[in-house]
Amino acid sequence: MTLLxxxxxxTGPLHLxxxxxxxxxxxxxxxxxxxxxxxxxxxxxxRHVPGSVDGIRKAxxxxxxxxxxxxxxxxxxxGLRLNVFQDPESxxxxxxxxxxxxxxxxxxxxxxxAYRCFCSPDSLSETKEKLAKSGSSASYDRKCLHLTxxxxxxxxxAGEKHTVRFNNTIVPSRPTAHDLIFGQPKDAHASLATDPxxxxxxxxxxxxxxxxxxxxxxxxxxxxxxxxxxxSLPLHLDIYASLKLPTPTxxxxxxxxxxxxxxxxxxxxxxxVDDFIKRGWEPNAVLxxxxxxxxxxxxxxxxxxxxxxxxxxxxxxxxEMIDQVRIYSYFIIAALMVLLCSLIFQFSISAITHRxxxxxxxxxxxxxxxxxxxxxxxxxxxxxxxxxVHLQIKESFPLSQYTxxxxxxxxxxxxxxxxxxxxxxxxxxPYLFVEPxxxxxxxESMRSKISQxxxxxxxxxxxxxxxxxxxxxxxLDILDVLHKxxxxxxxxxxxxxxxxxxAVTGMKDGPxxxxxxxxxxxxxxxxxxx
Numbered sequence: 302m303t304l305l306x307x308x309x310x311x312t313g314p315l316h317l318x319x320x321x322x323x324x325x326x327x328x329x330x331x332x333x334x335x336x337x338x339x340x341x342x343x344x345x346x347x348r349h350v351p352g353s354v355d356g357i358r359k360a361x362x363x364x365x366x367x368x369x370x371x372x373x374x375x376x377x378x379x380g381l382r383l384n385v386f387q388d389p390e391s392x393x394x395x396x397x398x399x400x401x402x403x404x405x406x407x408x409x410x411x412x413x414x415a416y417r418c419f420c421s422p423d424s425l426s427e428t429k430e431k432l433a434k435s436g437s438s439a440s441y442d443r444k445c446l447h448l449t450x451x452x453x454x455x456x457x458x459a460g461e462k463h464t465v466r467f468n469n470t471i472v473p474s475r476p477t478a479h480d481l482i483f484g485q486p487k488d489a490h491a492s493l494a495t496d497p498x499x500x501x502x503x504x505x506x507x508x509x510x511x512x513x514x515x516x517x518x519x520x521x522x523x524x525x526x527x528x529x530x531x532x533s534l535p536l537h538l539d540i541y542a543s544l545k546l547p548t549p550t551x552x553x554x555x556x557x558x559x560x561x562x563x564x565x566x567x568x569x570x571x572x573x574v575d576d577f578i579k580r581g582w583e584p585n586a587v588l589x590x591x592x593x594x595x596x597x598x599x600x601x602x603x604x605x606x607x608x609x610x611x612x613x614x615x616x617x618x619x620x621e622m623i624d625q626v627r628i629y630s631y632f633i634i635a636a637l638m639v640l641l642c643s644l645i646f647q648f649s650i651s652a653i654t655h656r657x658x659x660x661x662x663x664x665x666x667x668x669x670x671x672x673x674x675x676x677x678x679x680x681x682x683x684x685x686x687x688x689x690v691h692l693q694i695k696e697s698f699p700l701s702q703y704t705x706x707x708x709x710x711x712x713x714x715x716x717x718x719x720x721x722x723x724x725x726x727x728x729x730x731p732y733l734f735v736e737p738x739x740x741x742x743x744x745e746s747m748r749s750k751i752s753q754x755x756x757x758x759x760x761x762x763x764x765x766x767x768x769x770x771x772x773x774x775x776x777l778d779i780l781d782v783l784h785k786x787x788x789x790x791x792x793x794x795x796x797x798x799x800x801x802x803x804a805v806t807g808m809k810d811g812p813x814x815x816x817x818x819x820x821x822x823x824x825x826x827x828x829x830x831x
Contacts, residue, residue: 303335305523306516307368308342311353314573315360318527318557321591324622325525325554327366328592331623335522336369340393340515344505360574364584365619393519395511402506405514405544406465406499413471414543415499418445419456419463441495446470465500467509467540475542478534481525481552489532497536509533513540521549528553557594581690581724583676585618586669592622593664614664616671666721673720677713686713690723697727698734708733711820715812730811733820737807737829744807751800755792759800762786764830767823774823780815805829 307323309315315323330337339361343349361368395402409415418441420428425441432439446468448456456463469490480486499510506514516524531553541548577587593615617625676682687709695704712726712733719729731738738744748756766786770777787797801814805826811817818826 303330303333303522304520305330305337305525306340306521307337308340309357310342311350312348313350313353314575315357316572317574317591320360320364320574321557322527322554323361323366324588324591328622329523338519339368343394343396344508344511363578364588399504402500402510402514403504406510409543410465414468415465416446416468417453417463418466419461420445439495443496462502464498464502466496467499469496472539473542475538478538481550483531483553486531486534488535490535492532493536509536509540513537516549517546523550525552525554528555581722583669583672586665586672588619589617589668590665614667616668670721673723674717677717683710683713686723690726693724694726701734703734715816715820732806739807741807743809744803747799747803747809755796756800758790759792759797760804760830762790763801764827768827779818783815
């Protein structure tokens with residue numbers, strides 16, 4: 302069975318980069334009838350932020366990314382049985398598995414692939430400084446690697462603090478590193494610390510050991526994670542080989558950048574998923590935006606003449622993303638699939654660009670607008686949108702009697718194509734809920750461009766026509782009435798509509814004036830014209 306994991310650290314709210322990583326895991330698992338797990342990587346307790354786990358879980362729930370760890374059944378992993386029930390706190394926490402990491406560290410020590418290091422932080426700093434001055438790129442002189450068994454035993458009996466280091470001098474042979482996105486990455490051993498620490502002196506593992514152990518114990522088949530871990534891939538493969546464990550398939554995602562080009566992180570503002578929730582963005586739109594960020598040419602598929610780059614603004618729901626996601630074997634591509642790739646939009650892990658991606662807020666606005674239009678096109682979708690924004694509308698117009706679900710539904714309908722965000726209704730159409738503000742600079746500017754004679758003539762004649770009509774308001778063709786009245790007056794369409802728009806809305810732009818009159822109703826329309 303295909304099994305993936307999303308493994309955030311509880312160091313703050315989930316940010317957009319983390320949400321995108323969870324999304325890729327979700328898409329791949331669902332497409333391949335697999336499962337994905339939420340695993341909390343809390344190996345550094347000094348950076349733990351209370352409430353982070355709840356925040357991460359709520360953000361995933363908002364996005365509709367339902368991880369499988371938590372189903373009311375028992376999941377069997379390699380060497381590990383986990384009884385999992387409908388418990389919101391039932392994620393795997395690394396901090397609760399310290400004995401397991403200690404066990405694997407012991408195996409590496411027994412086989413000679415790891416050793417205990419008793420050097421103090423101060424002595425390590427001095428050693429590193431000396432090595433740097435001598436021109437060495439090493440970060441440690443391997444002093445403790447040469448301790449005898451008797452010396453190690455004596456230090457342990459004396460209770461000396463120590464770490465466990467990986468022994469890079471006797472790494473067994475293993476297959477060449479391969480990545481689903483980057484193919485065969487460059488060997489990064491030279492950039493790694495000398496004999497990296499696997500187990501810290503507080504008995505907490507580093508990510509290097511913990512991720513390998515947990516991925517093996519849980520039977521993880523595919524690891525999709527951030528590009529920042531790509532340089533560590535050789536080390537992780539070395540640990541797998543030293544423990545004689547099978548390796549999962551790896552894919553490293555290029556990171557997302559802020560608009561200023563800086564790396565997206567929890568320390569920067571405007572990237573937390575909670576911010577997108579509070580601002581009223583549609584979950585499917587945010588996911589759609591995230592999955593298309595960094596979309597490029599498929600590196601796995603052979604180049605084909607005439608093939609175009611996939612649409613970077615394709616509108617997709619989460620279910621549609623699942624339908625279109627697939628993953629290539631880097632080396633073997635069937636000829637038929639190559640042909641289909643040029644004809645059909647299909648998301649591919651190997652089509653992710655190799656460069657880091659700057660998120661474009663304008664693209665989110667475009668995508669969000671189309672998701673709103675999609676949802677508003679169905680009765681149930683329109684109802685759901687109106688209910689979601691109801692409280693916000695009431696808070697915006699606390700004295701209005703028109704902030705009903707029915708009025709909000711009408712507002713969404715006539716603003717279709719103008720709304721980039723459902724929370725923008727009060728900005729675009731306040732006149733639907735309260736009387737127009739004719740004291741604004743925009744309103745005064747509109748009025749100043751219409752003579753008193755023209756204004757009186759247009760507004761009074763339209764009021765008289767609408768007031769004198771015996772046709773019920775809901776059956777009245779208001780647009781036709783306005784069209785005939787303009788022709789009768791012999792004034793330009795621009796002048797005619799500007800006068801009415803000023804009187805009814807006090808705003809320069811908006812939906813067709815006939816639609817606005819229809820929504821606010823007979824009494825409110827006539828009162829404004831009066």
